Amino acid sequence: MxxxxxxxxxxxxxxxFVAGGLGALAGIGGGILLVPVxxxxxxxxxxVAVGCSLVAVVASxxxxxxRYLGEGLCDVRLGIRLEVATVLGAIAGGLAAPWLPVxxxxxxxxLMTLYLAxxxxxxxxxxxxxxxxxxxxxxxxxxxxxxxxxxxMVSALLGIGGGALKVPVMNMLMGVPFRVSTATSNYMIGIxxxxxxxxxxxxxEVDLGVTAPMVxxxxxxxxxxxxxxxxxxxxxxxxxxxxxxLVITGQMFWRAAGMAARLGGEPPL
Amino acid sequence: xxxxxxxxxxxGIAGGALLLIAGTIIAASxxxxxxxxxxxVPGMDGLLPRLIEGDPAALLRAGVLVVLxxxxxxxxxxxxxxxxxxxxxxxxxxxxxxxxxTVAILLDLTHD
Numbered sequence: 001m002x003x004x005x006x007x008x009x010x011x012x013x014x015x016x017f018v019a020g021g022l023g024a025l026a027g028i029g030g031g032i033l034l035v036p037v038x039x040x041x042x043x044x045x046x047x048v049a050v051g052c053s054l055v056a057v058v059a060s061x062x063x064x065x066x067r068y069l070g071e072g073l074c075d076v077r078l079g080i081r082l083e084v085a086t087v088l089g090a091i092a093g094g095l096a097a098p099w100l101p102v103x104x105x106x107x108x109x110x111l112m113t114l115y116l117a118x119x120x121x122x123x124x125x126x127x128x129x130x131x132x133x134x135x136x137x138x139x140x141x142x143x144x145x146x147x148x149x150x151x152x153m154v155s156a157l158l159g160i161g162g163g164a165l166k167v168p169v170m171n172m173l174m175g176v177p178f179r180v181s182t183a184t185s186n187y188m189i190g191i192x193x194x195x196x197x198x199x200x201x202x203x204x205e206v207d208l209g210v211t212a213p214m215v216x217x218x219x220x221x222x223x224x225x226x227x228x229x230x231x232x233x234x235x236x237x238x239x240x241x242x243x244x245x246l247v248i249t250g251q252m253f254w255r256a257a258g259m260a261a262r263l264g265g266e267p268p269l
Numbered sequence: 270x271x272x273x274x275x276x277x278x279x280x281g282i283a284g285g286a287l288l289l290i291a292g293t294i295i296a297a298s299x300x301x302x303x304x305x306x307x308x309x310v311p312g313m314d315g316l317l318p319r320l321i322e323g324d325p326a327a328l329l330r331a332g333v334l335v336v337l338x339x340x341x342x343x344x345x346x347x348x349x350x351x352x353x354x355x356x357x358x359x360x361x362x363x364x365x366x367x368x369x370x371t372v373a374i375l376l377d378l379t380h381d
Contacts, residue, residue, distance in 0.1 A: 211329070
């Protein structure tokens with residue numbers, strides 16, 4: 001039993017390390033990778049897996065944001081303004097969920113992430129891309145706030161982190177440089193994940209035996225990822241981000257088709 | 270401001286990591302760390318004495334709590350710092366975020 005526990009803890013640590021590293025590079029929480037591994041790989045009940053992954057997302061966000069803040073990559077003022085819209089959207093999404101056709105929304109979101117992935121890949125092939133590391137004048141502020149609210153709503157409705165939408169909103173719509181967008185997204189996702197995580201923690205839906213090794217892996221992974229991010233050329237970061245968007249696309253179509261629920265992977269909404 | 274916020278996040282993450290490492294080592298050495306089967310989630314009552322005794326579940330619980338509360342402390346600090354820098358809109362935004370998060374937790378508004 002002790003051998004099993006140590007082997008399982010090591011596997012969870014490595015999973016957390018990979019998710020933390022990718023999350024720090026792409027400005028996402030990593031829950032999209034962690035929940036299926038815990039649920040399918042370790043048989044952790046879906047709700048408990050979500051609770052554990054939220055703690056990991058907070059650790060990843062805080063760990064990488066600490067580094068990005070130190071390097072001046074995070075736009076704190078923009079982040080806090082967009083956070084208001086995101087949290088409001090998340091609350092609205094949570095309240096509206098029982099009345100909305102969630103599977104249809106998943107399919108729609110899958111199409112959107114597919115389009116965003118294609119856009120990122122096309123941008124990665126652009127001959128020259130500037131590597132600005134500070135926000136200039138922000139454009140389309142009202143639209144950016146509206147889309148951040150939508151990102152919060154989508155994350156609450158579909159059970160994903162909002163980073164997949166926040167990064168494109170800041171980069172494509174508001175003209176924030178790609179590195180600053182991913183760093184600011186990383187910085188922002190911590191508070192929304194903490195709100196949900198505290199709720200799961202209060203309900204006792206955070207398995208400490210799963211969470212501890214995974215979060216330690218995430219902490220190390222996000223520290224390594226945050227050190228690497230400023231050194232990686234923007235086109236390569238875009239490819240990493242596009243890859244994660246394609247994983248999200250696959251998961252959204254899989255869940256929209258009801259496959260996860262049929263296999264006992266998630267409770268019906 | 271950014272350096273102070275970075276230090277705050279580093280402190281929170283380091284504190285959480287220390288508690289989680291201590292809890293994991295003790296739990297693994299006693300065979301209590303079995304993923305998927307739960308270690309039990311002890312209540313907040315008597316958490317401090319159990320922490321001092323080196324109870325692994327209490328150490329892990331405290332570690333998770335420190336990790337989860339770090340971004341909340343960050344929002345409080347941002348509000349205070351922006352107010353000092355006379356960015357009233359930013360400071361109010363931070364307070365609104367804090368209020369919304371508190372309401373969401375208290376009313377259990379987060380969707381599973």
